[in-house]
Amino acid sequence: MPVAVRTQIKDLIIEMGQGNIFFPTDFFHLGSVAAVNMALSRLATAGFILRLGMGIYTYPKMDPVIGILRPSLEEIALAIANKEQVTIRPTGATALLKLGLSTQVPTKIIYLTNGSSRQIEVGRGEIVFKKTTPKILAIKNDLIFLAVQAMLTLGKGNVTEEVVMQLKNRLENLDPSQIIEDAKLAPDWVRQILFKIKNDLAGNG
16 A cells, blocks of 8 residues: 555544544545555554544544543434435434433434434444434424434333423423424324423413
């Protein structure tokens, strides 16, 4: 492998800045696939970059006390989605965490996507992309999407009054018309809960 290819890749990584997540395809214009992969492998072995998973790297930020700061699974997932130009939206335990319905940080995060389904191992964690229908992803408001996914994750019998109250607190600043519009795309029992939340918020307003 020409040293020039590795040098060009290293210079471009430095230009991208610390904390950036990148992939071999970002450098294919600088050399052959084999040359690029070899350059990244050697830069990772030297400790200049960090290999996060198969074909996923970062130029890590450094903390004087902690040392290497690894990007979160969410940051990696978003970088992959941006690279592949697909939509991803959180579900499962991630939705519960984002809404404050759980304090457990999952080591396996699941996203619904309009891209292909696959699993990506990242260190001790895992990112799962599950292909879904356009209707599910059509919910416009992110908070409402999270609320729908949280309720589906919990299941109808586990959406308690306490859960509904927490959801109401998270949705209280939304335009009621937005709740109505997005609720129409949810399963019937979830839609009814969202309509109730909307009515309660209107009454409190």
